Every structure is written in C-alpha cells, then in structure tokens.
Amino acid sequence: MAGHSKRSQIVEAGLDLVHRQGFASSGVAAIAVAGGAPKGSFYNHFASKDVFGVAVLDKYFEEVRAEFAELLADTAGTPLGRLQRYFDLLREGGTCEGYARGCLVGNFSAEVTPTSPVIRARLQSILSEWRDAIAVVVQQAQDAGQARQDVPAGTLAALIIDAWQGALLRAKVERTSAALDGFAQVLLPSVLGADTR
C-alpha cells in the first residue's frame, strides 16, 4: 500500500514536471525526487519510462474526462453554446504561466509519438474517447439544425479537437490568448457551419 501511494505521488508530481518541461527533458531521477522518492528508485515503481508516461497521460486525461462529462451532462442553452462554454472552461485551466503548458495530449502527440509505440497507442484511444464525447454534442447540434449535416458528427468532433490543439500550440509560442480567441470566435463556429454571418 505504501508502494502504491508512493507511485501515485510520483505520477502526480511527474505530471506537473512533464507538463511544464516536456517528457524527454524530465529525467527519471528528477521525477522520482519530485515525487518525494529516492533519486535512484524510479524503476522500483515503473517498468520503463514509457509506462510512467502512460500513467501520467491517464492521470491528466482523468481531468479532461471529468470536464467533458460535465459538458455531456449540461443541458442549458444550444449545443453550440455548450461547446463554447466547454472550451472556455478548458482554456481557463491554461491561463497560468501564459499558456506555456498547453495540453498534455497535444504535447505528447508532438513529442513522444515517434519514439514510443505504447504512448502513441494510448494517445490514440484517448483521442477516440474525447472525439466520441464531443461528437454527442455535435450530433445534438446537427439534429437541432444548428450544424452542417453533410459531415458525420464524429468527423467534425475530431476536427474540432485538431483545431483546438493547433490553437494551443500557437498560444504556447505567443503566450497570449489570441489563438484561443480565434478558436472560440471563428474556428469552432465555422467548422460546425454554425457561424451567424
């Protein structure tokens, strides 16, 4: 039990470290120390750094999942309004440090996929689950005649997440909200075909 709780502490502190400075930049000794464990003890808790990477990603995605669970439970307003509110909430989580952290799912997609098949596989299932959740609301928008109907809801949902990830990348570079404003005001409504022009 002590071992399990130490592992959780390492995952939690390691998530913060990896989100701040990247996966490859975070050495196993620094990760162990951040979690309050001896410098050399990393491999007592994780069979490999990739196994740790998956654990960190799962921990991060728990929060993403909690946020889209709220989106799905939300029944106030139009589907588009709910999606906008959802992305506004996600965005609030990233304002600290001037958007420098971005989304761990996007960061890992950029940095870790070429070298880690196991993390890439986990990202694939995470992106599917996220897309399916967004697709429920996109489908509601389509059924209400508030979104284009010539593209399947799942396809639109995946493209919305793509646009979001791209905006987060630019925000990491610019350290301003411009890209996220553009996402909310232009990208999201226009992908849905819901803009009010």
Place this chain on the structure above:
Amino acid sequence: MAGHSKRSQIVEAGLDLVHRQGFASSGVAAIAVAGGAPKGSFYNHFASKDVFGVAVLDKYFEEVRAEFAELLADTAGTPLGRLQRYFDLLREGGTCEGYARGCLVGNFSAEVTPTSPVIRARLQSILSEWRDAIAVVVQQAQDAGQARQDVPAGTLAALIIDAWQGALLRAKVERTSAALDGFAQVLLPSVLGADTR
C-alpha cells in the same frame, strides 16, 4: 571555411535527427556524430544547444518558405484552389514514415517553447512570416468574394495554420491521412467560409 561547412553538416544531419525523435531526445554527442564530427565537438560549433535549435529551425523553415514562395507566385485557379494545392504539397512531404515526423515548427512549439526563450522567439517570427504569406492569398480570396470578409485576412491565415498544425498532430498519433483529409476537405474551406454547401 572547413569549420563553417562542418557546422552546416551538423545542422543538416541534426535537423533529420531532431525531426525524427524530438529536440530533448537528441543528445549533443549524437548530433555531432550524425554530422560526421567527433562526439565531443558539439560546442566547438554551437554556443549552446538552443543556438543549434534555432539553426535547425531556420534550415527547416527555408523549405517551408520556398513552398509558400511558390504559392505566392502561383496564379492559376482560384485563391482557395491555390491554398488547397499548397497544403497538398506540404502534406506530400510528410507521407514517409506514416506522418510520424509532423511539422518541425509544430513539434518545437509543443516541446521546446516552455524551456527555451530563444527558440520560442524564433518560432514567433517564423509563425508571423508564414501567416503573412498565407494572408496574401486569403486577402485575394476575400477580394474575389470567395472568403468571408468579416475577419481580417491575417487572422484567418493564422487560424488556418493552427488548424493545419492540429491536424498534423493527430496524423502523428493515428499514422493515417484522416486528419489531413479532414483539414483539406472541411477545415480549410470552412475557416475561409468558402465551402460550397
């Protein structure tokens, strides 16, 4: 002169390495060796790893710049058609290794910006230059009544690049063309407000 040419060789081989496996994952010894230089000679050629990172990014962006110079010189067909052709060309460059490499500008945005102010500053000027080039064609589309006019061309151009970068991230995860198909068929025309629905 020999020193200069050796530096160029390290930048060229280092670009390939960094594009394949990430910046932090590419150690300075491996970078030197890839460029045919002695293992310990990296710092004879670069004052820091960040200086090398900027050189690699500049080298990479030379190609991106050559491609958008062709876009700007292109006069055949509609502005939207030219933009679509342009992104089709960019895409062809990434099909090897199943889209695993992605765009170095996006990869660096995700991985390196939190830890390197100098690389972040260079990414900022690169994104501005790229946006301005795309904006010329977006403006042509607006003037021809083929794109929405309620959002400035520069804003639309930046959002198009964001959407492109996001699609490339997903392609790195899925290793299929689905995200890039979605960009070409849905994201690009809908951001421009040019879809034919």
